[in-house]
Amino acid sequence: MSVRVRFAPSPTGGLHLGGVRTVLYNYLFAKKHGGEFIVRIEDTDQTRFVEGAENYIFECLQWCGLEPDESPVHGGAYAPYRQSERKELYRKYAETLVTQGHAYYAFDTKAELEKMREEFKTAENPSPQYDLSIRKKMRNSLNLTNDEVKDLLEQNIPHVIRIKMPDNEIISFTDLIRGEISFETNFVDDKVLLKADGMPTYHLAVVVDDYLMKITHAFRGEEWLPSAPVHLLLWKYLGWQNQMPKWAHLPLILGPNGKLSKRDGAKFGFPVFAMNWKDNKTNELTEGFKEKGFLPEAFINLLAVLGWNDGTEQELFTMEELIDKFSLDRVHVAGAKFDYEKAKWFNHEWIKRLQISDLRLQIEPYLISNRIDTTDKAKLETVIELVKDRCTLLPDFVQHAGFFFKAPTTLDIEAVKPKWNEEKKLFFEIYIGKLNALANWNMAEIENIFKELATEKNIKPGELQLPMRIMLVGAKFGPAVMQIAEIIGKEETVKRIEYALRLL
RNA sequence: GCCGCGUUGGUCAAGUGGUUAAGACGCCUCCCUUUCACGGAGGAUACACGGGUUCGAAUCCCGUACGUGGUACCA
Numbered sequence: 001m002s003v004r005v006r007f008a009p010s011p012t013g014g015l016h017l018g019g020v021r022t023v024l025y026n027y028l029f030a031k032k033h034g035g036e037f038i039v040r041i042e043d044t045d046q047t048r049f050v051e052g053a054e055n056y057i058f059e060c061l062q063w064c065g066l067e068p069d070e071s072p073v074h075g076g077a078y079a080p081y082r083q084s085e086r087k088e089l090y091r092k093y094a095e096t097l098v099t100q101g102h103a104y105y106a107f108d109t110k111a112e113l114e115k116m117r118e119e120f121k122t123a124e125n126p127s128p129q130y131d132l133s134i135r136k137k138m139r140n141s142l143n144l145t146n147d148e149v150k151d152l153l154e155q156n157i158p159h160v161i162r163i164k165m166p167d168n169e170i171i172s173f174t175d176l177i178r179g180e181i182s183f184e185t186n187f188v189d190d191k192v193l194l195k196a197d198g199m200p201t202y203h204l205a206v207v208v209d210d211y212l213m214k215i216t217h218a219f220r221g222e223e224w225l226p227s228a229p230v231h232l233l234l235w236k237y238l239g240w241q242n243q244m245p246k247w248a249h250l251p252l253i254l255g256p257n258g259k260l261s262k263r264d265g266a267k268f269g270f271p272v273f274a275m276n277w278k279d280n281k282t283n284e285l286t287e288g289f290k291e292k293g294f295l296p297e298a299f300i301n302l303l304a305v306l307g308w309n310d311g312t313e314q315e316l317f318t319m320e321e322l323i324d325k326f327s328l329d330r331v332h333v334a335g336a337k338f339d340y341e342k343a344k345w346f347n348h349e350w351i352k353r354l355q356i357s358d359l360r361l362q363i364e365p366y367l368i369s370n371r372i373d374t375t376d377k378a379k380l381e382t383v384i385e386l387v388k389d390r391c392t393l394l395p396d397f398v399q400h401a402g403f404f405f406k407a408p409t410t411l412d413i414e415a416v417k418p419k420w421n422e423e424k425k426l427f428f429e430i431y432i433g434k435l436n437a438l439a440n441w442n443m444a445e446i447e448n449i450f451k452e453l454a455t456e457k458n459i460k461p462g463e464l465q466l467p468m469r470i471m472l473v474g475a476k477f478g479p480a481v482m483q484i485a486e487i488i489g490k491e492e493t494v495k496r497i498e499y500a501l502r503l504l
Numbered sequence: 505g506c507c508g509c510g511u512u513g514g515u516c517a518a519g520u521g522g523u524u525a526a527g528a529c530g531c532c533u534c535c536c537u538u539u540c541a542c543g544g545a546g547g548a549u550a551c552a553c554g555g556g557u558u559c560g561a562a563u564c565c566c567g568u569a570c571g572u573g574g575u576a577c578c579a
Contacts (some may be wrong), residue, residue: 010579045578110577124505127575160577178509187507187575195577202579226508226574251510258572305528309517313527332517335572339515342529352542389542400541415539462538469539477540 003035005217007068008206010042011053014277014286015060017260017338018221018253021303025250026219027066028304028326035216039071040209041082044199053280054082060274063296065319078213083205090200093208093238094161094193098141102237103193106130106140107152107159129189132167161194163203163230171229176217176248176328183229191230203227207234210245218245219328222335225249248328251307252335260338262286270340274299293394294343295362298350302343307332316349348392356381359388363397370398372405379404382487386479400478404487407496408474413503415476416467420504427457427464428471428501432494443486446493450482471500 005026009019023039030037039061041054058073070076080086097103108116113130116138120128128134135142140162141149152159165185172182193204200208210218228247235244255264255272262279265272265286275288289299301317309315310325317325351359360381364374374380380401387400434449450468454461469481472493478484485493 008579013579042579106577108577113577122505126505129506129575158577162577181508183508189575192577197577199577201577206579221573222509223573223579228508249509252572254572256515306516311518313518315516315528334510336517337515339529342516345529387541390540460538465538473539475540479540480537481539 003030003033003217004038004213004215005030005035005219006038006040006210006213006215008040008042008209008220009057010045011057012043012045012280014053014262014279015057015274016262016272017303017306018250020060020064020274020299021253021306022219022221022250023061023066024064024300024303024322025308025326025328025331026217028322029217029219029328030069031323032326036069037066038076038078038213038215039068039074039081040213041072041084042202042205043082043084044087044195044201044205056275056277063275063290064300065296066300083200083209086205086209087199089212090204090208091194091198094200094204097163097193097234097237098161100237101164102233103161103163104141105149105153105159106138106162106190106192107144107157108139109158112139130162131189132165132186135162135164135190158196160192160196162190162192163233165190165230165233171232173228173232173247176219176246177251177331178249178333181225181228185229185233188229191227193234203230203234207231207238207240211235211238211240211243214243215245217248219248219250222249222252248331251332253306254335254337256337268340270338270343293366293396294347295350295354295394297354298343298347301350302346306336306338316346316353344392351388351391351394356385360384363394363401366395366398367401367405370402372398372402374405379487386483386487390477403473403478404484407492407499408472410474411500411503412470412475416470416504419463420467423457423459424464424467425501425504427453427459428467428497430457432497435490435494435497438490441486441490443480443482446485447482467500468497471497 007023007026009015013019027037039057041057043054054072058071061067068074070078070081072079072081094103098105116130116134117128120134130138142164144152165188167186169185170182171185172180174180191203192201194200209215228249235241253260255261256268260272262272264270271287271289271292271294273286273288275290277286277288278284279286290296297318300319300322304317304322304326305315308326308331311330354362360377363384364380367374383401383404384397387397390400391397431450431453434453435446438445438449450464451461454464465481466476469476469478472481472484472488488496
C-alpha cells in the first residue's frame, strides 16, 4: 500500500514555524516511502476566510521546496481539496451517526449555551462542557420527543449535530511518537460535528476527508491530542476503523517565553512566518524568514533538526539527506524553544556551503534593490566567494559586496584623522602616481610598491593600511585591502584614494 | 479547576540500568589576522525535586513541582 500523508492548513493563520515543520515532516515521510504528499485546505470557517491567504500557503511551500503531489492548485484524483467545496459531502455522514445513535441534533442557541456555562460555572469548574450530565438539560434530540424534533427540523430551526460521547469508556491509541495514549470518555465533551451553517467542524471533516482521500499517516501538532478521542470514535462509528491512518502528534515549537506567538517576532526581533505575512484583521505585516534573508535550504534544515536528529553529530542536511534519514521514532516528545542565534548559524553555514552560482542568484535581488550593478556575473561571483564568510543573512551582502561595485558614499574619516599627518598624505599622493604607472594590475604588485614606498618614506606599512582601507571601503571591514584594490581596478582605486585625500 | 502531554547546561540535543554524561549554538580565554570576519586551541555551565525498585539509576515505577496544550457552532 502506498503511503499517503496530508497537510491540512487553515488558510487564515499564515504559515509559521510550527506549521512549516509539520509540513516538512509530512513531506519527508511521504518522500521517504515513495508516497504522496497531499495538501488540503481547511477553510470551513467562512467568517475568517481571507482572500489570497491560500495562495500565500502555496507560495511558502514552493519557496521551501515542499511541492505537494495533490492539492487544490496541483490537482489530483480526490478533488476537491478545499473543504468549503466539499460541504455537501459531510452532512450525510453526520446524519448517519444520528440515525445510529452516536450523534444527535442540538437546537441550543448561542445565548442558551452562554446561559448554561454561566449557570453551571463553579470555582472548581470554570468552563462547564456540553457533556453527559449537561446534555440532559439542554434542547436536543436526546431530550425532545421524535415529533418535536421532526417539527423543529421541518421549520428549519438552526441546529448543529453533536457527537454523543459514550459513558465510562477508555479510548486509547498508539501514537507513532509517544506510544500508547488513553482518555476517559467522561472527560470529553459532545463536540459539534456539523455547524448550523452546514459546514463541518474540523473533527468531522478531518475524519471524512482522511478516509475518502485514503490517507495512511497523519502527523499534526500536539495541540490536537485532546481531540484525538473524538476522531477515534468517529472512525469507529463510521465503520472505517480498519482504514484509520496512523497518527503522530508533533511537539510544539516554543518562543522565548513559552508558546511561540506571532507577536514574538516583533517582540524579540526574529521572524516567525516562512514569508511576509499580513494579518487581515489588524493589517499588521510580519516579516518572514525569506524576506529576512534566509536561504530556503537553511530554513528547512534548522526546522528539521528542531525536534529531530539522526542520532549522529550531523547537523547540516540537504533535503535529499533528510528524506533519506528522517524517521519518526527519532522525533522528540518534548516541545523545543526556538533559538534565533542558532537559526542564523544555520543560514551562515548554508551561505558557505551553497554552490556559488546558486548563491549568486539568491543574493542578486538584494543588490539590485540597493542599486548595485550586477551585470558582471564573473566579478560578482568572485566577490561573493571572497566575502561570504562574513555574511550570515543575505542582506549582509549589500554591505560586504557593495563597495566592490560602488564607491562608498560615506567614509569613516574619524578612524583615520587622529593619526593622519603630512607624511602620510604625501605617501598616498606618490602612491597614486605609482599605481597609475603599474603595468600588471594585481594584488602582489600593488602590495609591493606599497611596501617599497612605505620603507622609503620610513612609515610602518601597518600605519598606512587602515587609511587605505577607509579610502577604498569606507569603514573597518572587508577582505585584504590589496585584494580589494585588484578587484575594483586601477582607475577606481586611484579615484577613491584621490577623493579621500580631498576629504582629509 | 479538570483532562492530555512533557521536564538532560542559557538554547537545541546524544544517551534506552554500570559513560570521565557526547556534540552544536551562544558566552569567556588564547592563537591566527597591522581591518572585520572565517578558522584553530582551550574554558565555564546540566540529568526539576522527593520517594521507591536494584549490587548499581539521567535511564524503570510512584508522587510533587514546574512548563505546555486542550477545555469554542477556531483550526
